[in-house]
Amino acid sequence: MAEVYNWQLKRKMEFPYEESRPQRQIAYVFDTNKCIACQTCTVACKTTWTSGKGQENMFWNNVETKPYGGYPQQWDLNLLRQLNGQKWNKASETYEGKTIFEDVPEGETVNGWRPKERDYAYPNMGEDECAGIVEKGAFFTGIHSIWMFYLARICNHCTFPGCLAACPRKAIYKRPEDGIVLIDQSRCRGYRECVKACPYKKTFFNMVTRVSEKCIGCYPLVEKGEQPRCVQTCIGKIRMQGFISRHDQPRRDNPIDQIVRIKKLALPLYPQYGTEPNVYYVPPIHVPREFLYQLFGPGVDNAIETYRNIRDDKELLAAFLLFGNSPKIIHSYKTDGSYAIGYDEKGNVVTRVPFTEPIYVRPYYDDKVKSFRHNTP
Amino acid sequence: MPLAAAAVIFSGCQKAGPQFIENEVVSVAVKEIPFRDVNSQLWSSAPVTRVKMLPQNVIPPHNTHPSIDEVQVRSVHASGWIAFLLEWNDSTRNAIVDADRFVDQVAIQLPLDPKNPQNYMMGNKGGRVHIIHWKAIWQDDIELGYRDVQHAHPNYWVDMYHFHEQPLYAEGEFPQEPYTEQFKTPEELNYMPGLYARNPVSVLNRTEPVEEAMAEGFGTFTTHPKQNARGWGKWENGKWRVIIARPLISDDANDAPLADTTSIAFAVWNGEFQNVGARKHYAPWMNLIVK
Numbered sequence: 232m233a234e235v236y237n238w239q240l241k242r243k244m245e246f247p248y249e250e251s252r253p254q255r256q257i258a259y260v261f262d263t264n265k266c267i268a269c270q271t272c273t274v275a276c277k278t279t280w281t282s283g284k285g286q287e288n289m290f291w292n293n294v295e296t297k298p299y300g301g302y303p304q305q306w307d308l309n310l311l312r313q314l315n316g317q318k319w320n321k322a323s324e325t326y327e328g329k330t331i332f333e334d335v336p337e338g339e340t341v342n343g344w345r346p347k348e349r350d351y352a353y354p355n356m357g358e359d360e361c362a363g364i365v366e367k368g369a370f371f372t373g374i375h376s377i378w379m380f381y382l383a384r385i386c387n388h389c390t391f392p393g394c395l396a397a398c399p400r401k402a403i404y405k406r407p408e409d410g411i412v413l414i415d416q417s418r419c420r421g422y423r424e425c426v427k428a429c430p431y432k433k434t435f436f437n438m439v440t441r442v443s444e445k446c447i448g449c450y451p452l453v454e455k456g457e458q459p460r461c462v463q464t465c466i467g468k469i470r471m472q473g474f475i476s477r478h479d480q481p482r483r484d485n486p487i488d489q490i491v492r493i494k495k496l497a498l499p500l501y502p503q504y505g506t507e508p509n510v511y512y513v514p515p516i517h518v519p520r521e522f523l524y525q526l527f528g529p530g531v532d533n534a535i536e537t538y539r540n541i542r543d544d545k546e547l548l549a550a551f552l553l554f555g556n557s558p559k560i561i562h563s564y565k566t567d568g569s570y571a572i573g574y575d576e577k578g579n580v581v582t583r584v585p586f587t588e589p590i591y592v593r594p595y596y597d598d599k600v601k602s603f604r605h606n607t608p
Numbered sequence: 609m610p611l612a613a614a615a616v617i618f619s620g621c622q623k624a625g626p627q628f629i630e631n632e633v634v635s636v637a638v639k640e641i642p643f644r645d646v647n648s649q650l651w652s653s654a655p656v657t658r659v660k661m662l663p664q665n666v667i668p669p670h671n672t673h674p675s676i677d678e679v680q681v682r683s684v685h686a687s688g689w690i691a692f693l694l695e696w697n698d699s700t701r702n703a704i705v706d707a708d709r710f711v712d713q714v715a716i717q718l719p720l721d722p723k724n725p726q727n728y729m730m731g732n733k734g735g736r737v738h739i740i741h742w743k744a745i746w747q748d749d750i751e752l753g754y755r756d757v758q759h760a761h762p763n764y765w766v767d768m769y770h771f772h773e774q775p776l777y778a779e780g781e782f783p784q785e786p787y788t789e790q791f792k793t794p795e796e797l798n799y800m801p802g803l804y805a806r807n808p809v810s811v812l813n814r815t816e817p818v819e820e821a822m823a824e825g826f827g828t829f830t831t832h833p834k835q836n837a838r839g840w841g842k843w844e845n846g847k848w849r850v851i852i853a854r855p856l857i858s859d860d861a862n863d864a865p866l867a868d869t870t871s872i873a874f875a876v877w878n879g880e881f882q883n884v885g886a887r888k889h890y891a892p893w894m895n896l897i898v899k
Binding site: 278281282283284285286287288337338339340345346347348350351397399400401415416417418419420421422423424426435436437438439440441442444 | 665668669670671672705706707708709745756757760764766769770772786788791796798799800801802803804805806807809810826827829882884885886
């Protein structure tokens with residue numbers, strides 16, 4: 232075991248390989264508050280990559296309803312149960328518990344569990360189920376007495392991937408040019424150690440090719456400067472993909488850095504697992520804090536406070552306005568107070584988004600077509 | 609071996625039952641190789657080596673639930689071929705894969721350099737071994753057709769697969785899910801990445817249930833470009849009997865030479881207990897004597 236630094240845990244941890252960060256790291260920000268679980272991302276991914284024979288039960292992207300939903304079922308609860316002592320020091324925000332590489336059963340490389348085939352059978356079980364029962368006669372008084380939220384999930388392209396650590400054949404690799412984690416389809420022999428090890432259960436076994444597959448970060452798009460399919464197609468504009476700078480070298484003009492590193496508004500999912508995941512979530516603001524601490528770590532209070540006050544922070548707000556407004560990867564941005572302007576890697580403008588959408592008022596009667604305008608319900 | 613000596617062993621075995629030996633495998637000459645007949649009388653001419661199997665717990669991932677403690681091995685040779693009959697008790701026949709389903713397997717291992725024994729755990733860097741690996745699912749692929757989604761899930765249904773044109777079916781006729789062998793165009797195969805990448809695990813038209821490979825240590829299992837070995841397996845009454853055969857003298861440089869005395873090692877997997885890869889039972893080198 233080597234010793235590596237995990238910035239999300241604010242401490243060193245054990246990992247089977249030496250620390251080797253890519254030249255740049257793919258990263259995503261998902262705003263859970265804006266997701267409506269329309270599953271457009273899921274379908275975009277499914278039709279693009281996993282509609283072949285043997286991929287029937289495979290969803291590289293899925294959206295599940297928390298607290299009860301999960302694909303595969305109980306993907307999170309099963310590991311939480313077997314990973315003991317997940318303790319955070321809230322003052323220093325240091326993780327004092329053990330990661331999946333440190334709390335390892337005898338004879339294993341990673342603390343994992345293998346889903347059963349049935350666990351993949353109901354990809355959206357628990358959809359729209361709330362955390363409690365609505366009392367008879369209850370009505371909304373301004374405070375939500377019960378709650379639920381949608382959690383969109385893809386491969387986290389972790390800096391310290393559990394799948395990669397567990398593969399006895401070294402068939403899984405992390406690309407140095409963008410940090411995307413891939414399974415070599417010609418080298419994998421279908422042992423499913425990665426399926427067992429990935430804490431997010433985002434590697435899948437293909438029973439026709441008899442080898443494992445996973446989200447490829449839409450690398451053909453990323454290579455030509457475009458954001459992945461799940462990001463481009465998101466109708467709620469909840470997603471942005473870019474590259475996150477090293478933890479000690481944040482750039483203010485990188486929208487991902489601005490949100491994740493500088494304002495710390497988006498947080499990794501289950502950072503206590505220790506894989507340094509690279510999908511960052513804006514926590515759902517109406518969900519009980521204890522639940523959120525478990526999901527996103529000790530930064531939740533700050534993230535929600537910042538989110539509630541985002542209108543006062545033009546620099547941060549500008550980064551959010553860029554979501555879903557260009558298929559291109561935005562490497563840098565700036566704002567003049569009226570517009571958020573996004574640039575590609577070469578410095579070309581790829582999007583200009585106004586802070587306030589212009590309002591056009593059209594007369595009730597249209598002289599050109601000699602007809603009244605109606606709002607048709 | 610002189611013919612007369614073989615005849616003595618042959619007749620002796622028939623009268624006294626199998627001759628059991630330990631710590632070495634002795635291959636005896638017979639008139640022909642029973643390539644696909646696990647019940648052939650020809651096997652009874654060979655002494656039975658009782659090979660004690662150990663759970664792999666040297667390097668993770670371990671086999672933490674050992675379930676097979678012995679494999680019985682016989683070997684015969686004839687007409688330029690050598691064959692091994694491997695028998696072990698396994699009350700469950702596991703021959704299909706899914707997320708949580710694993711298959712029964714067995715393998716033999718031979719050193720490339722018999723004089724300088726390599727690490728018995730799949731060799732070592734610079735010390736290459738030759739592995740011949742049989743899998744139950746490959747056996748069924750050949751005997752019953754490629755083990756497909758519909759074999760694991762008979763009632764499954766998919767509306768369409770991209771670029772695959774479903775044959776028309778008559779009204780009232782229940783449409784059938786297509787078999788993977790029917791996917792042939794590059795567009796169809798695009799959605800089967802392992803096939804597209806020509807992964808040696810993703811082979812639709814396998815003709816032998818065995819695969820030959822080389823290795824120089826854990827995690828280095830690499831399929832031979834040229835496949836010379838043959839095999840056959842049968843599960844009956846809670847017992848697997850598997851034949852693995854290869855040419856006695858091979859012109860394939862990747863094949864281990866079979867000198868008068870070399871070494872042989874074994875591995876066996878029980879799919880029921882999720883044995884796969886390094887989660888196996890093994891037996892270290894023992895002498896292989898070709899008489």
